[in-house]
Amino acid sequence: MELDYIIPKVRETFGRLEFGKMIEEIREPSRNNNGRVASRRFSVFSDIQKADNIEIILPAAAGVKASIKQDSPIDLVNPRVIAVGYRVENQSFVKYECYADDIVKKDLAK
Amino acid sequence: MRLAKGIALDSIKTFGALKFSAMRRERFINDDEGNQTTEISERTFDLKSFEKGKMIQVSIPATAGEKKFDYNQLVEMVNPVIDTVASYEFGAGMSVAWYLKADDLIPVNHNKIQEKPTNEKK
Numbered sequence A: 001m002e003l004d005y006i007i008p009k010v011r012e013t014f015g016r017l018e019f020g021k022m023i024e025e026i027r028e029p030s031r032n033n034n035g036r037v038a039s040r041r042f043s044v045f046s047d048i049q050k051a052d053n054i055e056i057i058l059p060a061a062a063g064v065k066a067s068i069k070q071d072s073p074i075d076l077v078n079p080r081v082i083a084v085g086y087r088v089e090n091q092s093f094v095k096y097e098c099y100a101d102d103i104v105k106k107d108l109a110k
Numbered sequence B: 001m002r003l004a005k006g007i008a009l010d011s012i013k014t015f016g017a018l019k020f021s022a023m024r025r026e027r028f029i030n031d032d033e034g035n036q037t038t039e040i041s042e043r044t045f046d047l048k049s050f051e052k053g054k055m056i057q058v059s060i061p062a063t064a065g066e067k068k069f070d071y072n073q074l075v076e077m078v079n080p081v082i083d084t085v086a087s088y089e090f091g092a093g094m095s096v097a098w099y100l101k102a103d104d105l106i107p108v109n110h111n112k113i114q115e116k117p118t119n120e121k122k
Helices: A010-014 B012-013 B110-121
Strands: A017-027 A035-047 A054-059 A073-077 A081-087 A090-097 A102-104 B020-030 B038-047 B054-061 B074-078 B079-090 B093-101 B104-105
Touching: A010 A073, A017 A054, A017 A073, A081 A102, A081 B079, A081 B093, B012 B074, B020 B054
Parallel strands: A054 A090, B054 B093
Antiparallel strands: A017 A035, A035 A054, A073 A102, A081 A090, A090 B079, B020 B038, B020 B074, B038 B054, B074 B104, B079 B093
C-alpha cells in the first residue's frame, strides 16, 4: 500500500539520540544554486540503529542548531519517516528519511 | 538511512482509529512441488484508517483464526510491524510499497472509548 509517511515510536526505534552536526543545506531550486534554504539535514547518533547514521531533516525555520553541542542528548519534535526507493543497476533498494519539526535538547530532569 | 533494526510503529499516531472493513485475500501454502494447497498461511484485511483517510491493508497469520467483525467495528492491531519493498519498472520508475503485518486483530474495548469524552470534560 502507499503511505505518505509513518510516525515511529522514537524511544523504541531510535533509543537515545545524540546530536552530530548539520551536514547539508537543501536549497530551493535556482539557476545558480543560491536559492533560499528550504531545509537542513542533520546527522544524529542512535544507540539502537548503530549500523548506519541517522539523518533528520528540519525545515529552515528551525535554524542551524548552533547552540547544541555534539554528543548532547536530544529529542525530536513530531518525527515522521518516509521511504524513498533508489536503484543500483538492476536492483532496487529502500532508504528511509526522517523529517521532524525541530530538534531540542533533552530535558534531563525528566 | 537504513534503519537496520526496523521501525517501531506508533499505530495510533500514524493511522488513528481503525475500523474493520472486510477481508481482502487469503494466502495459501504451496506444497513441495509448488502447487497451491488449501491450507491458509495468512489473511489480509482492509481497515479504514481515520488519520490517513483511506483503506490500509494488514496481514494476520492464519493461526490468529478467522476474523468476523462487523463492518465499522473499531479494532486495534497487536504488535504491528511495518516494512517496505522497492521495485523498479522501466518507464514507470521507482516505487515503494509499505507492508503491514500484525500478530492479531482485536476489537477495541468500548469502555475505553466511552471514558475519553468524560476525561476531556474535566
